[in-house]
Amino acid sequence: MTSQVSKRLAAGARMPAHGENVLINTQNAVEAALERLGYSDEMFELLAEPIRTMTVRIPVRMDDGHTEVFTGFRAQHNDAVGPTKGGIRFHPNVSLDEVKALSIWMSIKCGIFDLPYGGAKGGIICDPRTMSTTEQERLARGYVRAISQIVGPTKDIPAPDVYTNPQIMAWMYDEYSLMRENDSPNFITGKPIVLGGSKGREKATALGVCIAIRESAKSLGKNLNELTALVQGFGNVGSHVASILHEMGVKVVGVSDAGGGLYEPEGLDIPSLMEKRDSFGMVSTHYSNVLSNEEFLVKPCDILVPAALENQITEENASDIHASIVVEAANGPTTPAADEILHSKGVLLVPDVLANAGGVTVSYFEWVQNNQGWYWDEDKVNQQMEELMVKSVHNILNTSKRYQVSTRLAAYMVGIRPFAEAMKWRGWV
Ligand code: GLU
Numbered sequence: 001m002t003s004q005v006s007k008r009l010a011a012g013a014r015m016p017a018h019g020e021n022v023l024i025n026t027q028n029a030v031e032a033a034l035e036r037l038g039y040s041d042e043m044f045e046l047l048a049e050p051i052r053t054m055t056v057r058i059p060v061r062m063d064d065g066h067t068e069v070f071t072g073f074r075a076q077h078n079d080a081v082g083p084t085k086g087g088i089r090f091h092p093n094v095s096l097d098e099v100k101a102l103s104i105w106m107s108i109k110c111g112i113f114d115l116p117y118g119g120a121k122g123g124i125i126c127d128p129r130t131m132s133t134t135e136q137e138r139l140a141r142g143y144v145r146a147i148s149q150i151v152g153p154t155k156d157i158p159a160p161d162v163y164t165n166p167q168i169m170a171w172m173y174d175e176y177s178l179m180r181e182n183d184s185p186n187f188i189t190g191k192p193i194v195l196g197g198s199k200g201r202e203k204a205t206a207l208g209v210c211i212a213i214r215e216s217a218k219s220l221g222k223n224l225n226e227l228t229a230l231v232q233g234f235g236n237v238g239s240h241v242a243s244i245l246h247e248m249g250v251k252v253v254g255v256s257d258a259g260g261g262l263y264e265p266e267g268l269d270i271p272s273l274m275e276k277r278d279s280f281g282m283v284s285t286h287y288s289n290v291l292s293n294e295e296f297l298v299k300p301c302d303i304l305v306p307a308a309l310e311n312q313i314t315e316e317n318a319s320d321i322h323a324s325i326v327v328e329a330a331n332g333p334t335t336p337a338a339d340e341i342l343h344s345k346g347v348l349l350v351p352d353v354l355a356n357a358g359g360v361t362v363s364y365f366e367w368v369q370n371n372q373g374w375y376w377d378e379d380k381v382n383q384q385m386e387e388l389m390v391k392s393v394h395n396i397l398n399t400s401k402r403y404q405v406s407t408r409l410a411a412y413m414v415g416i417r418p419f420a421e422a423m424k425w426r427g428w429v
Pocket residue numbers: 085086087088157158159160161162189190331356357359360361363
């Protein structure tokens with residue numbers, strides 16, 4: 001008994017420490033944006049924390065017959081403009097504070113892109129890499145049953161995030177529809193196309209990131225085929241970013257995964273790496289000369305795309321980073337101290353809440369298609385997303401110039417405003 005208790009305590013002591021700083025950093029960013037826009041402290045009080053959070057315990061019968069109890073969370077940041085929206089991650093480092101921060105970032109993304117949603121996020125503390133398919137299915141279904149009271153097509157619409165995918169969305173959709181005795185494709189996005197998923201959703205985040213790269217290079221007068229890129233992370237987002245950049249003529253000189261990085265100054269053979277990657281984005285396992293994450297991030301390049309997890313560009317490595325353009329495909333990859341270093345070096349930073357919002361934008365299109373029962377072709381999806389991304393990138397770059405603030409603060413200012421205004425109209429503040 002004691003050993004179980006101390007194991008849980010040890011795990012608990014580690015997890016809040018990981019999520020806490022992310023939440024505090026996010027709250028600081030929200031506060032700075034509201035202050036710059038002249039909103040009251042009450043407004044901050046309402047936006048600093050999600051309006052609703054739920055912690056659930058999910059018993060899962062494992063394949064060997066024993067029951068394992070998993071902890072999951074769902075945080076809904078703000079529903080003043082509409083239902084909330086955001087992914088579910090399966091990861092050992094998930095914590096309530098991290099999920100709260102991620103839900104706030106989702107609000108900012110929806111605000112920048114004018115989507116009629118507030119932000120939400122979910123997560124389960126688990127390591128799907130060590131779980132069988134059937135164990136993952138039971139966990140996914142158990143999570144939906146546990147949070148079912150607070151989610152739904154007009155309340156809160158989940159989606160994929162780190163280590164979750166269309167198969168997991170399909171099980172969750174099935175479970176929700178069974179519970180409600182009502183076919184509900186609009187309950188969740190990121191589904192397989194045959195189950196009402198949107199064409200273009202799988203690559204949407206990556207395509208949006210690449211459009212943001214193209215537009216920011218353009219704003220600096222740079223030509224894409226003269227530029228080199230490093231992509232950290234080779235999961236759904238990173239691998240597609242690498243291959244779209246490769247198709248756009250950018251020389252991708254480095255990619256990395258959880259096992260380390262590959263670097264080739266002449267450019268990597270991205271199509272062959274795409275073939276070698278496994279479903280968790282591992283590719284370095286095929287090579288012997290693998291760089292550590294620290295060595296990888298400071299290799300020469302023009303564009304750096306962090307597409308892995310939080311807190312990767314830090315005070316320790318920011319001054320050694322070569323890139324003049326950093327485009328955050330991952331959520332929260334840069335710490336505030338690193339932000340300042342990059343800013344003082346004159347790096348053009350495209351913040352996460354702008355760069356990776358192509359994903360939630362196409363999720364919105366998926367929900368619209370599900371609500372209407374009318375499905376679009378891929379060109380229409382990509383074109384509508386591209387229009388919104390181009391408009392948003394220039395809006396943030398212009399706001400940053402007009403207010404003389406960093407691109408991140410500009411993004412928070414644009415993204416938080418609809419929530420403040422909607423809450424005023426509703427009479428909440
Ligand atoms: N998990 C993705 C994100 O962080 C997508 C969310 C969604 O599609 O709702 O933006």
